[in-house]
Amino acid sequence: MFDPESLTRLREEVRETTVQNRRLLERLLAEVEVMRDASVRIQPRTTTSISLVASDGGNNRAEFNPFELQIVRVMDSHGVELMTKVVSPHTDLEELAEWHLSPTRPDDPLGLLMRDLGCRTLYELSPMLNNDPEKKSPGWPLVYRDLCEWAVLYQLITTTRWGSDTLIVRDGLLRSKIFQGDLFVQMYRRIMEAIEGTKRSRRRDVYLVGIAKHTEVLQRYSTAMSVQQIFPVGHPLYAPVPYALQKEAYKWPEYIRSPVVEEDAEGKEDPKFNIGSMHFVRFGSQASDPIWTADLLHDQAGDAQKIFGCLLGDAVEGFPVPFYPLCLQRADEYAHVVGLDMDILRDELASAVRDLLGDAKRQQIMDGLMLAYSDIASRRYA
Incomplete structure (x- = not known):
């Protein structure tokens, strides 16, 4: 603990530094003003809700583990196991790719994604899965885990014959920097083709939304939003996050660019890291209720009212995290091996x-x- 003299000095320095940065606070308050009239009240709706969660190796690492084995497990909110694989940082990635692409596993989610995107190796799918011993990162299983989750999501949307309107909820935003080149956007186009095909042939709507508890843009603007009362008390609300605010919060412009090539795209890098339309959402009705960051598929941004309305009832039932989708919390519990x-x-x-x-x-x-x-x-x- 600090001694009384040091604590007094530190408190004075904290206050002085805060006062010196008052211009930043004034700037943030001014920036969120563009959202003042953008919030929309969420109207309750009903639909089937499915959640996907891939547990990481840190949660599923055995006590006695000389080989650093990690269990990658993708579950849904109904307790259905969608994919499980045991790997270690020492696993040969070429052999792992062959395992997923084996003809004996035609229903393997990652194998399906690799085939549809024309990838024969995991390195062709992600530059972070390099099998070269000198370039192989010991943290690659975490990238592999994320790829497995995207693959399961891709398989669900592109191969399932949905019997009702369905909302698929992902734990995290609909953005990723782990895919090689523009493969992430190619996957998005295939997903949208499947969604449109389901709508035409079966008259069913399939929606995808990503929810994140913590994001850089929310961390930057949460205080200013509360002070400016961007989300007034009384109702659950959502609002699209303006591009200008995202640009201030993220260092990489390609992380926030839409998957659609812009008319003035000459000289810019092609879209490849983002397939979402970012929103802030508060499922509670009080000022103290948490605000989350949500991504809707870019082409489904116009259905925001319906999507958040369907998610509202599930979020209100959220436990132990209040007003966080219960389906995500259940899937997370199922994914842990304990x-x-x-x-x-x-x-x-x-x-x-x-x-x-x-x-x-x-x-x-x-x-x-x-x-x-x-x-x-x-x-x-x-």
Whole structure:
């Protein structure tokens, strides 16, 4: 803890620095003024809602894990397992690509996405999945996890025969910098073709929305929005985020450019990182209720009222995070490998390592290590 003298000095410096930056506050207050009359009241609607969540390896890493195995698991809000794969930072990416593209797995989501985008290797799909030992990042499983989630989403939209209007909810914005070249936008075009095809042939609407708890643009403008009362008290509201505000918050203009080539695009980089139309949304009716950042598909921005209206009822039921879509929270719970499931997988890993050792004396040492890694006391008093 700070001693009284240091604490007093630090408090004075905090106040002085804040006063020195008052122009920034005034600037932010002025910038959000463009949204003052843009908020729209959300009218409740009903539709089927599906959520996708891919759990990361950090959540699904076993206690005893000499090979740093990570379980990539994509689940929906109904508890249906859509994709599961065990990888480690040492996995050969060429062999992994062959596994996904194998003719024996025609329904593999990532294999389907790779084939449709003309990719034979994972590196052709993402520049972050380089199999060169000197360039291979130890954090590539996290990129792979995100690719798996996008692949499952792609498979759902392009292959499912929907029996009712459906809203698919993604945990995160509809933006990504992990795809090679313009493959992300190519995927978007295929998604829109499938959505339009479903509307023509089955008279069903399929919507996609991405919700994020924390974003740079919301962090920058949340205080100014509250002070200026951009979202007045009384009703759930949403508002599109002006391009100018996004431009101030993000360093890379390509991250906020729409997937449609602009008329004055000469000299600019082709769109490739964003397929969404950004909105702020508050599902509660009080000033203290949280505001989230949401992306609608660019071509579905005109259906914002219907999409947020369908999401409203699910968000109001949100628990334990208030006014955050319950379907996302449920999918997240299903995606985590915990309890007995994790114990079984950990024991299987230990058994596999034990078998590799071969020698009986080494196996006995391994048995001792497993006892050391087991927290017996916590199990006894859990």
